Amino acid sequence: MTSAQNAIFKALSDPTRRAIFEGLCRGGSQSVVSVTQAAGISQPAVSKHLGILKNAGLVSDQPQGRQTFYSPNVGALSQLTDWTTEMTAFWNARFDALDDLLKRMDQ
Amino acid sequence: MTSAQNAIFKALSDPTRRAIFEGLCRGGSQSVVSVTQAAGISQPAVSKHLGILKNAGLVSDQPQGRQTFYSPNVGALSQLTDWTTEMTAFWNARFDALDDLLKRMDQ
DNA sequence: CAGTTTCATAACCGATTGGCTATGCGTTAT
DNA sequence: ATAACGCATAGCCAATCGGTTATGAAACTG
Numbered sequence: 001m002t003s004a005q006n007a008i009f010k011a012l013s014d015p016t017r018r019a020i021f022e023g024l025c026r027g028g029s030q031s032v033v034s035v036t037q038a039a040g041i042s043q044p045a046v047s048k049h050l051g052i053l054k055n056a057g058l059v060s061d062q063p064q065g066r067q068t069f070y071s072p073n074v075g076a077l078s079q080l081t082d083w084t085t086e087m088t089a090f091w092n093a094r095f096d097a098l099d100d101l102l103k104r105m106d107q
Numbered sequence: 108m109t110s111a112q113n114a115i116f117k118a119l120s121d122p123t124r125r126a127i128f129e130g131l132c133r134g135g136s137q138s139v140v141s142v143t144q145a146a147g148i149s150q151p152a153v154s155k156h157l158g159i160l161k162n163a164g165l166v167s168d169q170p171q172g173r174q175t176f177y178s179p180n181v182g183a184l185s186q187l188t189d190w191t192t193e194m195t196a197f198w199n200a201r202f203d204a205l206d207d208l209l210k211r212m213d214q
Numbered sequence: 215c216a217g218t219t220t221c222a223t224a225a226c227c228g229a230t231t232g233g234c235t236a237t238g239c240g241t242t243a244t
Numbered sequence: 245a246t247a248a249c250g251c252a253t254a255g256c257c258a259a260t261c262g263g264t265t266a267t268g269a270a271a272c273t274g
């Protein structure tokens with residue numbers, strides 16, 4: 001669990017990778033050449049980034065003849081929101097406990 | 108904007124930093140010594156991590172005599188959820204457009 | 215069949231990272 | 245006043261990272 005979570009956080013920590021992912025969300029499924037042109041870096045670098053995103057479950061690849069199309073897995077982003085809501089819940093629980101304490105002290 | 112966003116993603120990409128942040132959310136404001144004991148690494152390493160979290164706006168420090176207490180800024184996590192909802196919106200917009208197209212073709 | 219396109223992998227390189235120890239400075243305790 | 249504590253900074257090091265060029269394997273094209 002945590003390992004998949006870690007892969008997602010790591011994958012999205014690089015601005016180039018976030019830009020690639022955003023490009024796929026905006027433009028839909030795209031070939032490596034297409035992603036490369038948008039990214040402004042070499043094709044091998046893009047392939048490496050796509051590999052990391054794929055490994056994290058953030059994108060899927062659909063080979064089609066000699067080109068491979070990549071599409072985003074927006075569902076994987078739930079790992080992110082799940083973590084943030086969990087952290088917020090932990091933090092809020094402390095205030096709830098404090099509220100209870102203050103109420104009890106009030107009586 | 109994007110620079111602050113980048114700092115947050117980078118800060119949370121390290122599992123040790125996420126653990127420290129989670130510890131602060133769970134346990135509330137804590138001194139550096141307390142965080143260090145929980146983290147299981149050296150105090151200077153913890154100070155560096157806390158500095159990065161603070162720089163990203165994820166924690167705040169309250170100096171108090173010779174010790175400094177750190178508390179989480181859960182509000183900063185909205186940057187994360189904002190980005191994910193934006194990506195999801197981009198992706199869904201493509202399906203909405205496809206829906207429209209199909210509906211128009213149906214008529 | 216020969217040539218081109220598409221992509222992934224390998225090998226390399228400079229920069230960054232995450233850890234450590236050593237140290238210094240301010241604060242509290244004796 | 246001296247010692248001990250709490251924290252941050254500096255300097256170091258191995259490991260990882262993000263980019264590059266070179267190369268090769270498939271898949272199309274003519």
